[in-house]
Amino acid sequence: MGFDARIENLRNQVDSEIQNLCRSKRTESLYEPMFHLLESGGKRIRPLLLILSCRAVGGDIDNGIHAAVAAEIFHTFTLVHDDIMDHDSMRRGRPTVHEKWDEATAILAGDGLVTLAYQILLNLNHPRLIEVLQTFTNGLMILCEGQAMDKAFETRESIVLQDYEQMIEKKTAKLMEVVCEAGAILGDACKSDQESLRCFGLALGKGFQVQDDILDILSEESVTGKPVGSDIVERKKTYLTIHFMNHASEAQIKRYQTYLEKKSLSHEDILSIRELFRQARTFESGRQAVDQHIGDALACLDELPSCEATEDLKRLALKIQNRIH
């Protein structure tokens, strides 16, 4: 079985666990909104990272698969609440929870999801369970800090790349770090392997987020499942907007700002901003940043004993580097 088949196989296992879970719950007003996004597919990157990290240190997959589902549920919880805060109406080609139901329902669905993730973790029978729980919980708190920074940046004028790096480390990279570290703990890794996998997850997460910033404006809605340029519309500070403001010519920045002053941006406006970014070599710089982070991630894996799972983590990192959605 080759890499793609192995990944597909793991993803199917995760999906089927998620479906079992969704079917087992009574169809109450709470559970349908809770499972709306969870069941909608997605790349399942975090569960894959957790399982492969567990295997990379010689761990058993049995505990891994349930923890992997918990990881995806934590992730889904953050998406459901972030979508409310960011006023996003589409996600994975479907209406977001607060769009399909209402805000109250989406707040509660998120609360239910985070609780469910803890329930699943607490059912694991593992000697290092407290450590796993602490890893997830401390990570979640950092995630909240990252989301707070992200929201605060929307109304702040001058964000430098250093602020941005700190924000994405907290908001995105942290959960990737957490799932890799949790997988390592569940595989009963030694301190050094655990640290290597933690660093791998962190670097991968940073690369993932810069790539996400690029795809937000370069990919088509039919591929990403969300409107092109939604970051710009929401006045998010992304790698691209920060690079552009620091490297574009005065004339380019002036033109860019006339768009930002508009109350609403059309698809054509987004395309024009895209062209401005291209002229300022912003995408090129973004690509370099992605490559740098992924390179760092791969270097962390070199510290681990070579095995199929470690190789799969490398190929997964390369897939993320070159992904188009």
Added chain:
Amino acid sequence: MGFDARIENLRNQVDSEIQNLCRSKRTESLYEPMFHLLESGGKRIRPLLLILSCRAVGGDIDNGIHAAVAAEIFHTFTLVHDDIMDHDSMRRGRPTVHEKWDEATAILAGDGLVTLAYQILLNLNHPRLIEVLQTFTNGLMILCEGQAMDKAFETRESIVLQDYEQMIEKKTAKLMEVVCEAGAILGDACKSDQESLRCFGLALGKGFQVQDDILDILSEESVTGKPVGSDIVERKKTYLTIHFMNHASEAQIKRYQTYLEKKSLSHEDILSIRELFRQARTFESGRQAVDQHIGDALACLDELPSCEATEDLKRLALKIQNRIH
């Protein structure tokens, strides 16, 4: 030291732990909204119940005090999110989090609070920690179900008392049950004492909620810290509204419904509704229900070996029965 002094002493210990916690966090955009409600006082009933339950089975208070703070934080998390869902703008005489900041901030503050509560519990060094975590987590899920029911009831016409009982058991009584059971576990109670304290918390919680329904319309804003009759304004199904609809005369119900059809209710309207409730002996029935639940709660305590903490739990239950805010 008498009962009141002992309770005051415990409450001060809880408050001082909470203040230490709030001071220890960096003043970031996340933490100020998180601590806004937590620091605003409140009756601290859940922490008191946890500590006294722990002591009632001969447990040590050291673990109890931190778990008690975690219990108050879980409670605060539910309040912050419920206030958004219920559009409440005042709580404990202060603007609610979403009112003082905005909804996004309040959603995130709630998420940060639930995470913080888990962080505190995970720092306890206790042989039965997983059990404590499961008790809180399973309880939280029931709480979410209860809140979903409460919201669903707002737009449902015919709610019978049985539906209401189920809803308050989940939404309010569950957390009281959880803190008493968690206190018992932390005190390393035997199965039978743990069960007695669990049942005590559940019955007390039901009495507490019916009492809350009564106070919502009978108490003054200066005492409760929230507007008189906010349940009626929000079209909540409470013990009072359900009893009234099932026991008032046709003419009384007709008059009541003309108020409900109004888009907004004045203070005078609320006073008129109060008078209608009085005529239908609704408050009397509510009082009887409170007395019944508190009686059940006290009976559970009779199963426990007599000691000062058990006596204090009894007196606390009687205080709740006769509270005016």
